Amino acid sequence: MISEIVRSGLNSVEKGLVEAARSSGLTNVQTLRHIVFPLGLRRMVPPIVSQFISLLKDTSLAVIISLAELMHNANIVMGPDSRFVFPILLLVAVLYFSVNYALSIVAKRLEARQS
Numbered sequence: 189m190i191s192e193i194v195r196s197g198l199n200s201v202e203k204g205l206v207e208a209a210r211s212s213g214l215t216n217v218q219t220l221r222h223i224v225f226p227l228g229l230r231r232m233v234p235p236i237v238s239q240f241i242s243l244l245k246d247t248s249l250a251v252i253i254s255l256a257e258l259m260h261n262a263n264i265v266m267g268p269d270s271r272f273v274f275p276i277l278l279l280v281a282v283l284y285f286s287v288n289y290a291l292s293i294v295a296k297r298l299e300a301r302q303s
Contacts, residue, residue, distance in 0.1 A: 189239055197232035198224055237295040241288060 201224045209219040 190236065193232055193235045193239065194228075197228040197235075200231050201227045234295055234298045237291060237298060241291045241295065244288060244291070 205223055205227070206219055209223045210216075214222065
């Protein structure tokens with residue numbers, strides 16, 4: 189999916205800009221480096237951030253599938269003292285929320301910058 193985002197970002201650069209760069213005497217590599225990559229990258233960043241958010245959420249779904257094993261291992265680590273279960277789970281939830289929320293803010297700002 190990332191490769192499709194990169195491909196479409198590079199293809200979104202107008203052909204006229206590429207032709208103008210080539211007619212100015214830039215080589216193919218210089219055209220890519222100075223014209224196509226910077227413009228394409230600006231258009232790629234918001235969908236890439238959104239893709240990373242989705243990836244983070246999907247890995248959380250995979251964790252839910254293996255939650256029974258994870259909780260079993262947590263019980264082994266904690267042993268008979270179970271007073272730290274709630275703080276540990278609360279910390280994980282807060283970290284998960286903050287990472288997703290921060291990535292969402294970054295995506296919104298980058299999309300607003302595009303308009």
